[in-house]
Amino acid sequence: MSNSFKTFLKHTAKDFHNQSVNPPIVRASTIIFKSMQDIRKTQDKAKKNPTGGHFDYGRQGTSTTHILQQILSKLEESYFTFLTPTGFGAVFLAIFSVTRPGDEIIVADPVYSPTRLLSQDFLKEFNIKTTFYDPHNLKTLEKAITKKTKLIFVENPGSNTFDFQDLGKIISIAKKNKILTAIDNTWGTPYFLKPIKLGFDMSIVSATKYYSGHSDVMGGSLAVNKKVFAKVKAAERITGLRLGPDDAYLITRGLRTLDVRLDRHRENAKKVAEFLSKFKNITLLYPYKKDSYNFRMWKKYYSGASGLMGLRIKAKSEKSVVKFVNNLKLFGHGYSWGGFESLALHQNVREQGNRSYLKLEKNEHIVRLHIGLEDPSDLIADIKQALKHLK
Numbered sequence: 001m002s003n004s005f006k007t008f009l010k011h012t013a014k015d016f017h018n019q020s021v022n023p024p025i026v027r028a029s030t031i032i033f034k035s036m037q038d039i040r041k042t043q044d045k046a047k048k049n050p051t052g053g054h055f056d057y058g059r060q061g062t063s064t065t066h067i068l069q070q071i072l073s074k075l076e077e078s079y080f081t082f083l084t085p086t087g088f089g090a091v092f093l094a095i096f097s098v099t100r101p102g103d104e105i106i107v108a109d110p111v112y113s114p115t116r117l118l119s120q121d122f123l124k125e126f127n128i129k130t131t132f133y134d135p136h137n138l139k140t141l142e143k144a145i146t147k148k149t150k151l152i153f154v155e156n157p158g159s160n161t162f163d164f165q166d167l168g169k170i171i172s173i174a175k176k177n178k179i180l181t182a183i184d185n186t187w188g189t190p191y192f193l194k195p196i197k198l199g200f201d202m203s204i205v206s207a208t209k210y211y212s213g214h215s216d217v218m219g220g221s222l223a224v225n226k227k228v229f230a231k232v233k234a235a236e237r238i239t240g241l242r243l244g245p246d247d248a249y250l251i252t253r254g255l256r257t258l259d260v261r262l263d264r265h266r267e268n269a270k271k272v273a274e275f276l277s278k279f280k281n282i283t284l285l286y287p288y289k290k291d292s293y294n295f296r297m298w299k300k301y302y303s304g305a306s307g308l309m310g311l312r313i314k315a316k317s318e319k320s321v322v323k324f325v326n327n328l329k330l331f332g333h334g335y336s337w338g339g340f341e342s343l344a345l346h347q348n349v350r351e352q353g354n355r356s357y358l359k360l361e362k363n364e365h366i367v368r369l370h371i372g373l374e375d376p377s378d379l380i381a382d383i384k385q386a387l388k389h390l391k
């Protein structure tokens with residue numbers, strides 16, 4: 001990212017009218033006009049310029065959400081960015097916008113488990129078929145393509161197992177076969193990876209995570225290119241998905257420091273990874289070891305790494321892995337990630353029963369760590385003491 005964007009984040013969205021350094025929160029269902037002619041004029045403007053922030057009703061947004069959309073479109077280098085009440089709402093909107101009964105979609109095997117359940121179970125009820133591909137063998141992706149395939153859905157890296165994929169190759173396969181593409185880019189955010197620039201049609205980020213950064217708000221963004229804009233716009237209208245202005249404000253506030261926080265998450269995670277890489281019973285699921293396929297694929301496409309990592313642990317019993325997690329004192333035990341604080345979870349990937357390609361031995365377990373903004377030496381000391389419980 002160029003320095004100019006970092007500066008833009010600090011200087012954008014000022015409210016010169018009210019002499020405030022931050023924009024106002026405009027809450028509205030009804031938007032008041034001076035006359036019927038005024039209403040029609042706004043509606044005409046919205047038709048001519050559908051990305052221009054012309055609203056006649058609060059469901060379409062207010063200036064508060066429009067500011068956030070403009071900031072995110074600049075960060076994503078996208079034609080437009082839609083906002084949703086949660087990150088998962090953005091996943092749903094992306095798929096719902098471009099698929100209809102009778103269509104097929106191809107989805108990366110290690111997607112976030114609600115995305116897996118949406119595509120493999122829920123869509124089936126609407127006669128939309130899903131095939132999953134192996135992130136490390138794109139022949140499985142090519143093989144799954146049929147005349148009915150409408151969408152390739154990627155999540156990079158894969159949830160919990162952090163598989164990095166050859167994104168350029170996926171895009172070229174999709175383009176050759178005239179198939180649309182979407183990527184869940186919550187891990188890297190467009191600060192480290194710009195999917196629309198790379199050639200994806202849609203780019204999803206859960207704003208709940210690094211965008212807001214303070215674990216106190218939920219939201220999602222779906223950035224799109226011009227090609228899919230009209231389809232997503234139509235689906236957005238029909239679903240009534242809307243991000244509230246208070247949440248939009250908090251996300252805009254979080255974005256001011258996105259670069260500073262992510263740079264620190266990256267530095268801290270690197271130090272923790274360096275420490276963890278010395279343990280024979282732990283395989284780091286993080287782009288740290290230079291000799292791996294995952295590292296090469298990360299290096300090829302990303303300008304940095306965030307603070308979420310996995311540990312593939314060989315242990316005598318699952319109980320001892322859980323004991324290790326429970327004994328972490330500075331890491332909270334809870335869902336989500338991307339906030340200022342460190343978190344740890346034992347991820348029962350096997351029990352979730354939602355992988356076609358993952359080969360996990362009986363004695364292997366996955367722990368997910370979110371490396372927060374604490375002093376990394378404290379985090380390392382904490383992990384060190386908790387590891388004593390791992391047998």
Ligand SMILES: Cc1ncc(COP(=O)(O)O)c(C=O)c1O
Binds near residue numbers: 089155206220337
């Ligand atoms: C990769 C990824 N995508 C999407 C989501 C969904 O985001 P939200 O919790 O904001 O609905 C999550 C949540 O954990 C996630 O990890």
